[in-house]
Amino acid sequence: MIAGIETHQIYAVTAGLLFCMSLGGLFLCGHFFKKIIATKILGTAVFLLFISLGKRNAMEFADPVPQAMVITGIVVAVSAGAFALALARRIWRETGQSTFEDKP
Amino acid sequence: MRPVEIGLDGLLCLLLLVLAWKALRAPHLYQSAIYFIALGLVMALAWVRLAAPDVALAEAAIGTGLLGVLLIDSLRVFARDSKTDPDAESEEPPPGEINVYPAGSARPSGRTLPMILVTASCGLLAILLVEAIIELPDGGGLTAAAQENLERSGVDHPVTAVLLNYRGYDTWLEVGVLLLAMLGIFCAGGRVGFAETRQSNPPGHLLSWLIRALAPLMILAAAYLLWLGKLAPGGAFQSGVILGSAGILLRLAGFQVISRLPPLAVKLGLLLGFGVFLIFGGAALLTGRAFLEYPEARAGELILLVETAAAVSIGFTIFAFFAYLNSRDQPEAQENHAREEGGNQKP
Numbered sequence A: 001m002i003a004g005i006e007t008h009q010i011y012a013v014t015a016g017l018l019f020c021m022s023l024g025g026l027f028l029c030g031h032f033f034k035k036i037i038a039t040k041i042l043g044t045a046v047f048l049l050f051i052s053l054g055k056r057n058a059m060e061f062a063d064p065v066p067q068a069m070v071i072t073g074i075v076v077a078v079s080a081g082a083f084a085l086a087l088a089r090r091i092w093r094e095t096g097q098s099t100f101e102d103k104p
Numbered sequence B: 001m002r003p004v005e006i007g008l009d010g011l012l013c014l015l016l017l018v019l020a021w022k023a024l025r026a027p028h029l030y031q032s033a034i035y036f037i038a039l040g041l042v043m044a045l046a047w048v049r050l051a052a053p054d055v056a057l058a059e060a061a062i063g064t065g066l067l068g069v070l071l072i073d074s075l076r077v078f079a080r081d082s083k084t085d086p087d088a089e090s091e092e093p094p095p096g097e098i099n100v101y102p103a104g105s106a107r108p109s110g111r112t113l114p115m116i117l118v119t120a121s122c123g124l125l126a127i128l129l130v131e132a133i134i135e136l137p138d139g140g141g142l143t144a145a146a147q148e149n150l151e152r153s154g155v156d157h158p159v160t161a162v163l164l165n166y167r168g169y170d171t172w173l174e175v176g177v178l179l180l181a182m183l184g185i186f187c188a189g190g191r192v193g194f195a196e197t198r199q200s201n202p203p204g205h206l207l208s209w210l211i212r213a214l215a216p217l218m219i220l221a222a223a224y225l226l227w228l229g230k231l232a233p234g235g236a237f238q239s240g241v242i243l244g245s246a247g248i249l250l251r252l253a254g255f256q257v258i259s260r261l262p263p264l265a266v267k268l269g270l271l272l273g274f275g276v277f278l279i280f281g282g283a284a285l286l287t288g289r290a291f292l293e294y295p296e297a298r299a300g301e302l303i304l305l306v307e308t309a310a311a312v313s314i315g316f317t318i319f320a321f322f323a324y325l326n327s328r329d330q331p332e333a334q335e336n337h338a339r340e341e342g343g344n345q346k347p
Helices: A007-028 A032-054 A064-095 B003-025 B029-049 B053-084 B109-134 B143-148 B158-166 B168-189 B205-228 B236-252 B263-286 B296-328 B333-344
Strands: none
Touching: A007 A032, A007 B003, A007 B029, A007 B109, A032 A064, A032 B003, A032 B029, A032 B053, A064 B053, A064 B143, A064 B158, A064 B168, A064 B296, B003 B029, B029 B053, B053 B236, B053 B296, B143 B158, B158 B168, B158 B296, B168 B263, B168 B296, B205 B236, B205 B296, B236 B296, B263 B296
C-alpha cells in the first residue's frame, strides 16, 4: 500500500488541503494583512498542485510548461501582493481601518 | 518509491500544512509574517523534491524573499501608526500585539455561525478535492512536445525554452504586469515618481562595509544566473530579483541608489524589458513571422538579449516596489518628498 504512493500524489493532496485551509483563512481572518497572506498561500497551493501534476509523466525532465507558467505566476502573485499591501497601507493611513468591518 | 523518501515528503508536507495553519492563526501579525516566510522556504524545498529547481529559485527569491521584506516593512507602518495616530490607538493594541480581531481581544459572538459555516464548507471542499486529485487519470502533458523542439529553440534548458521561446507571450505580459503593479503602487501611494530619503539612523561601519563588498558580487551572481539560464536552472527572473535585492540591501544600508541616476535612466530601466519585447515582436511581425517568433539561426543570441533586458527591468521594478513603499511612510520623509518632487521630478 505505502510503496504504491508516488511523490507527486503526496504533494497534490497537500495542495488540496492547503487550498481549503487558506480559503477558510481568507474568509475568517479580519485584518487586511492576514487576508493578503491567505491569498498568497491560496495561490501557492494552486501552483503546488499544478507542478505535482506536471511530474506525473516525467520523461528525461519533468514537464517544463507548468514550471514556466508557475514561475510567471509567482512573479504575478508577488506583484499583486505588493499592490494589495500598498492599498492596505493607504486605507490604514487615510481611515485608520485595517478590516472590512464597520467601526463599532 | 522507498519508505525514506515517503517519510521525507510526508514530513515536508506536514510542515507545509502546520506552517500555513500557524501563519493564518497566529495571534500577532508579526508572527504571521515570519511563519509565512518559513512556509515559503519549506515550499522551495518541496519544489526541489518535485524536480522543479527553477520554481524553487523563484519561490525562495521572489515569493518569499521579496514579499517577506515588503510584509515586514508594511508591519512597521501598521505598528508605528497605531502608536502615533490617536484615532487608531483606541482600537489597535500596541505594536507587536496587533490582534487578528482588532475590535476586541475576544472574537465577537455574532461571528460563530459564519465561522462554523465556512469551516464546514471548506472541510467538505477539502474532501471533494482530495478525492478528485486521487482519481485524476495519468497521461497528457507537454513534456514530449517540449523535448522534441528543444534543439530548435536556441537554448538547452527546457524551462527557459518555454519561458522565452514557446510561450514568449506569457513572459512579455508578465513583465507588463510587473510594470502595471508598480504604477498601481505609485497611484495608491498618491504620488508620482519616487525619491529616496536618507535613513534616520546611519548603519554601522561593519554593515556598510559588508554591503559595499556584497553588492558587486550580487551583480556578478545575477549576470551568472542570467547566462546559466541557457543550459541549467536560472534565467531572467532569478537574475532580476538578485539585482533588485542588491538595490534593496544598498538602500537599507543608507546608500542612495535611484536618486544617483538621472530620472530618465530610471524610467528607461523600468520600461526596458517590456519595450525590448515589444520592439522585437513588432520587428518579427514586419519581417513576416509570427509575433515574438525567433529566426531559428539567431534564436540563442536574441533570447539572451531579451532576457537581459527583462532581468534589468525586473530588478529595477522590484527595487522600485520596495523603495517607494519604504520611503512613502518614513515619518521624516514627507518634507523631503515635497522638496525633491518640486526639484527634479515632474508631477
